[in-house]
Amino acid sequence: MRSFAYHQPNAIPEAVSLLAEQPESRPLAGGMTLIPTLKQRLAAPAALVDLAGLPDIKGCSNGNAVVTIGAMTTHAEVASSPLVKSQIPALAALASVIGDPAVRDRGTIGGSVANNDPAADYPAGVLGLGATIVTSAREIAAENFFFGLFETALKPNEIITAIRFPVPLSAGYAKFKAPASRYAVVGVFVAKTATGVRVAVTGAGSGVFRVPQMERALAEAFDPTAIAAIKIDAEGLTSDIHADAGYRAHLVTVMAKRAVATALGAA
Amino acid sequence: MGNVIGIGASPRRKEDQRFLTGRGNYVSDIKRPGMAAGVFLRSPHAHALIRGIDKQAALEMPGVIAVLTGEDVAADGLGSLPCGWGITDARGVPMKEPPFPMLAQGKVRFVGDMVAFVIAETVEDASTAAELVKVDYEVLPSVVGVLDAVRPGAPKLFDDVPNNICCDWELGDKAAVDTAFRKAAHVARLSLVNNRLIGNPMEPRAAIAEYNPGTGQHTLWTTSQFPHVVRFLMSALVLKLPEHKVRVVAPDVGGGFGVKQFHYGEEAVITWAAKRVMRPVKWVASRSECYVSDRHGRDHVTEAELALDEKGKFLALRVKTLANMGGYLSTFGPNIPTNLYGPLLSGVYTTPAIYCNVKVVFTNTVPVDAYRGAGRPEATFVLERIVDVAASDMGIDRVELRRRNMIPKEAYPYQTPVLVQYDSGDPIGCLDGALAAADVKWFGTRKAASARSGKFRGLGFSTYVEACGLAPSRFAGRLGARGGLYESATVRVHPAGQVTVLIGTHNHGQGHETTFAQIVSEKLGVAFENVDIVFGDTDRVQFGMGTYGSRSLVVGGAALSKAADKVIVKGKKIAAHLLEASEADIHFEAGKFSVAGTDRAKTLGEIAVAAYVPHNYPLEVLEPGLEEQAYYDPVNFTYPGGCHIAEVEIDPETGAVTLVDYTAVDDVGTVINPMIVEGQLHGGIVQGVGQALYENAVYDESSGQLMSGSLMDYCMPRADHLPMMKVATHSTLCTHTPMGVKGCGEVGTIGSPAAVINAVVDALAHLGVTHVDMPATPNRIWRLIQNASLPIAAE
């Protein structure tokens, strides 16, 4: 690690201006990804702007069939939130299978979404539920937020403050974990909403993506058998030491079926 | 006054008081006055020439104290890192032994090879300065796998090592084996890979070195399993320092598993550097650094054949292995896949003829050396897998085939065709114990239940024998050991009767402070709490070979037992004087020296007082004091053995394997502390399960980069990967160790990989699967199922 300046602002505009003043600075949330990166000297920001002191960007609330989760809410808080568990149990379930207890106690939804790791869980929930990312500057639909492999629509001095999730009719998340990291080899989030079915896949490719073919099939019959025969093209999917692309393609179908089964069980 | 807690009891571990309350004293906890920080610059390339190193920019950085490279090492005329074993090929030609410089000399041979040592005021400065050292590399083609390395035209690591073969070693009667194969009714064949592993002890390696110009004394604190051996190898052979001027301290060490039983270049570099800069210097490896510098384990490619008669009796075994040594020979490197592998191929069976050929091969990877089990898990894996293959080929039940070939209890001592003679054992007893404990009778019902939920269930058996308690020095010397393998212990009875033991083994998690104290408590009748065990400091402990190869209790405990006996012998002389009786009439029991047939007695405490305050004492014939030392050189290896049974369930949709049950019945000889033995078995089994299902060190074939270079990519087994295990002992006593002990440190790791993989293969047997390489990852299993079910899918 190299030395860096450390700021802990207590208002969002202050955080934004600290980031703007110092081009080499980065927001710090749970630090579960950022700190190891610094330790390995893969990044050496001049300053860290810790978001922990900001008011109103932590916790879960609801209204108008929307659950709003503050950016600094930890995975453990989402997993155990009575509100999330009753409104969108699949999202609480997703948070409960992220990493291990230590990671869940520190890692935040804002950090996870901003980081957009291709194997992270939240992007599947955010895209699968058609959520909205609320930042210090604007609101961005999930559709327009994730750009693949650690890239997002965020500007350098833009801070995610909350994510707004529309409450679905039912939803399910199924994840096949990488045994070492516990990130998703493949994770599939399926949501049945008033406007249709959404299927979002993480882990399989360079970023989260939807599967229209499955969405159409499930819109006709929301049942695992409806998609059992759908084969995903392995072309363009990730191959690494943990799983080859063909296997990942196969897992997408398996996990999608299991997510649907969970959604049916939970509905 | 506390109590005697002796052999067979399970007191809480003495050492846990400090470990569990954060009072441990690890190398990285130690701070020396004026200490500077050192960082190693390591090769990013698997194979490259070093055309030049420009240290200027680094040296100019504020806070930088020195940048040392291979040129400085050469200028100081220092030696290379020694190999402790010299093996020879079938014709007696010694192995190729190229130098292993402590800092690279003109060439790097693996990613992680050390190029420079940067010393600065802080770790941060040293790390930044290391980035400023400009190394001009000419990258060469590299080779990481053994099959590729021996191919004609493969990149050569050393100019004078043709085909990268360090030694073409063999063992056994080739002609007898060939004859037996010609007569065989059936020959089972198997090709397999024993996957490369990374030990990952919880504490990363670290070292601090300090030089005292006033006394000329060097001190090295290091995360080592054998500080005396480090002192000898480093002073005598590498740095050419007088041994009496070098102190090596291995304080609390957070796990070793073999990874810390080698003399590493870092130790020599930092000791040498501390004198050059006249400052204490500290280096602590990061986890990432450990991945590319801790010695790796296993990495074999093997072809095996088993000849059987029509009744399934084993006639002969033929094994050909290519063993990866990595870029250089590490301390025990060439010994592991040869002497600790070939002689174990007899297992618990009466196979009359065995031939084993091992080509020991250099590649552009981290040097490979001992890792828990070291050679013996590899041998067990080959043998126990091919027995299953033979059983399935011949349609004989797997358990029945094993039973037919097992050495009966009455046949011990049993001479195998591969050098070793087993003193004791009862394989059939272990097998029967395990069959009952694993509830094998009802496996069919469980399998049917799994099938109803769409899962494949499998049962796997493994038996094994391990040669441990390294080692009889003379025997080891004939096999190529360049050192002795005895152990030493001193029992110091203090004037007030408490006891300090100074022992040459090293405790880094095994519980020696407890086990050894129990031995002393029992033998001398001293309260358990009044015995302390000292180890890990060459200035306090007389000498020692350290801890590895399940040797501490077997060899160190024997030395301790011998030293305690000497205390009793001297105590009897003192008691005879005090009690005015003849020495022959003095009887020692439960801490009391008494005159036979009388109630006259002296306690050990009273004897100690007399020995240290010798007013009424036979000074003319006896020295004062009550402290005795013993060295013990074992007469044979010990041979723990046992039977392990694994039960797995496979989800055919994902290929995921779940270990649902595990049973081990092991013969470890006398059990000193059942709780500690159980802990060793659990840990050992888990490491074997790790190899079977999760762990894999993967190198990229073209770049030679380690792909599984972090805990995010290299999967260590975790609690939720494992079922509750059933472990039990079924012991026969070792006939040649003082207490009948055999050792238990590695048994779990030796029996488990084969048991798990045999269970996985069993679960897939209906698809025609006959072998699964380790680790049995979901992807690999799914592919096997896909390939196997292709004809079905095509219907």
Ligand SMILES: Cc1cc2nc3c(=O)[nH]c(=O)nc-3n(C[C@H](O)[C@H](O)[C@H](O)COP(=O)(O)OP(=O)(O)OC[C@H]3O[C@@H](n4cnc5c(N)ncnc54)[C@H](O)[C@@H]3O)c2cc1C
């Ligand atoms: C061992 C381990 C296992 C893990 N397993 C999983 C897993 O199974 N599934 C999974 O999804 N994740 C996993 N993670 C990731 C973890 O859950 C966190 O989500 C992730 O590390 C990022 O969250 P954080 O709060 O720690 O962010 P940080 O590490 O603090 O920040 C990450 C990045 O996001 C930026 N950032 C943070 N907050 C904001 C914000 N509000 N606005 C704008 N930018 C921001 C930072 O500048 C930084 O670039 C794992 C991590 C570890 C260490």
